Amino acid sequence: MPAGAAPEDKELLKQLAKIGGLHDYVYTSSGELAEKLQVSQQTASRKILELLDAGLIVRRMGTRKQLIRLSPSGVEVLRREYADYRALFQSGEGISVRGRIVAGLGEGRYYIGREGYRKAFGKLLGFDPYPGTLNVEVEPLDREKVAEVKDMDGLMIQEFQAEGRTFGAVKCFRAEIQGVEAAAIFPLRSHHTNVIELISPHFLREKLELADGAEVTVRIEIGQRA
Amino acid sequence: MPAGAAPEDKELLKQLAKIGGLHDYVYTSSGELAEKLQVSQQTASRKILELLDAGLIVRRMGTRKQLIRLSPSGVEVLRREYADYRALFQSGEGISVRGRIVAGLGEGRYYIGREGYRKAFGKLLGFDPYPGTLNVEVEPLDREKVAEVKDMDGLMIQEFQAEGRTFGAVKCFRAEIQGVEAAAIFPLRSHHTNVIELISPHFLREKLELADGAEVTVRIEIGQRA
DNA sequence: ATTACTATAGTGCGAGTAA
DNA sequence: TTTACTCGCACTATAGTAA
Numbered sequence: 001m002p003a004g005a006a007p008e009d010k011e012l013l014k015q016l017a018k019i020g021g022l023h024d025y026v027y028t029s030s031g032e033l034a035e036k037l038q039v040s041q042q043t044a045s046r047k048i049l050e051l052l053d054a055g056l057i058v059r060r061m062g063t064r065k066q067l068i069r070l071s072p073s074g075v076e077v078l079r080r081e082y083a084d085y086r087a088l089f090q091s092g093e094g095i096s097v098r099g100r101i102v103a104g105l106g107e108g109r110y111y112i113g114r115e116g117y118r119k120a121f122g123k124l125l126g127f128d129p130y131p132g133t134l135n136v137e138v139e140p141l142d143r144e145k146v147a148e149v150k151d152m153d154g155l156m157i158q159e160f161q162a163e164g165r166t167f168g169a170v171k172c173f174r175a176e177i178q179g180v181e182a183a184a185i186f187p188l189r190s191h192h193t194n195v196i197e198l199i200s201p202h203f204l205r206e207k208l209e210l211a212d213g214a215e216v217t218v219r220i221e222i223g224q225r226a
Numbered sequence: 227m228p229a230g231a232a233p234e235d236k237e238l239l240k241q242l243a244k245i246g247g248l249h250d251y252v253y254t255s256s257g258e259l260a261e262k263l264q265v266s267q268q269t270a271s272r273k274i275l276e277l278l279d280a281g282l283i284v285r286r287m288g289t290r291k292q293l294i295r296l297s298p299s300g301v302e303v304l305r306r307e308y309a310d311y312r313a314l315f316q317s318g319e320g321i322s323v324r325g326r327i328v329a330g331l332g333e334g335r336y337y338i339g340r341e342g343y344r345k346a347f348g349k350l351l352g353f354d355p356y357p358g359t360l361n362v363e364v365e366p367l368d369r370e371k372v373a374e375v376k377d378m379d380g381l382m383i384q385e386f387q388a389e390g391r392t393f394g395a396v397k398c399f400r401a402e403i404q405g406v407e408a409a410a411i412f413p414l415r416s417h418h419t420n421v422i423e424l425i426s427p428h429f430l431r432e433k434l435e436l437a438d439g440a441e442v443t444v445r446i447e448i449g450q451r452a
Numbered sequence: 453a454t455t456a457c458t459a460t461a462g463t464g465c466g467a468g469t470a471a
Numbered sequence: 472t473t474t475a476c477t478c479g480c481a482c483t484a485t486a487g488t489a490a
Contacts (some may be wrong), residue, residue: 007233017314038486045456064454085308088243145336254481266466290473
């Protein structure tokens, strides 16, 4: 569980992120990091080794200094931390993302057709979902927002067994598209942030007269509980 | 400097905030907090005393348990932390707030008339400000956003001496109101978040034909440097 | 220059317990 | 029940230093 990082570990990850380690390798030294953390060079060196060991960072040694960047799980730790703070300071609000309608691959229709999911959605969201999903390709600038939302507390559907196979867990958020009630659903397995899948009691595509490529705004509610 | 809190201190503040200690007293015990922090009751108790000593929380003892809430500087610590994360994950973006035009008290006009400020604004922002400010009363739901912005890195005007008195430091952010270039200015002394003061190379009120009470949207750029 | 090992000093943890 | 003290012990930080 990457969320279980100690506060000091998060601090070092944060400092690394601040100098660019989120997106790429940064050229730095244990001495430099020691200053930022207000500890000795030796301690910084040891902390680096600990984070390496925990798989939260990756590095390549230089002849002097070293190249360090956060690993995906290191990024995840910071993202979760960020989600915590967002929830604290802007609970009850929502975020809006813009995007355009794209054709799905029919998977949404398949999954939502399974009784396990349909019943779970009904119980969780209070509506019987139309048997299909509306896929919105999120504008690149807003994809970061989607990643944030996915880390927040949402309405969970636990994985279940049926028809001789396993159906994975899904996280949902109440949402609204052009004023119509809906919910954004995120399969826990997937880490995509470029497409949002929406379900709704309505046949959204028809009700909103949406053709592929149509521009829409989706508002997702955050900070909610069941 | 309240930002200098140790990582573990922030962790306890965060846990307290999560259970409501940001806005009001919460009824809790050292044992409960110990669980959340994954430490012993004794350690939690000691940490509470440390935060009290540092002035980051305030409390009233009950016969059993205790009532704890974050002090203003405790809130400030978390806010700064939040600002750090926001800068990491959404640098280069901006935030929008809605509000309505209100009459100023003429202070803006006075201050911006002082040569020290006028020259500093010109140097920092690249325009010669119109000698007056436009005051926007921010919609209550968006005031939290303003508080966030004020914690972020902005363009600073240091305090200076002139005319036998001291003129205080001001933090500025490039902004835009209804498509027109402007800057939001925040005197460091003030902690208000309900009114934003805007300066601009233009006489905004006339250019945008704004009467008192007119609704406007202000977009403030964040994550910028000089 | 660096990183990072070893040895020691120091700090913080938690068990026990009083109030 | 609570809070929070003392104290022994373990862990963590730093100094010194090798590579």
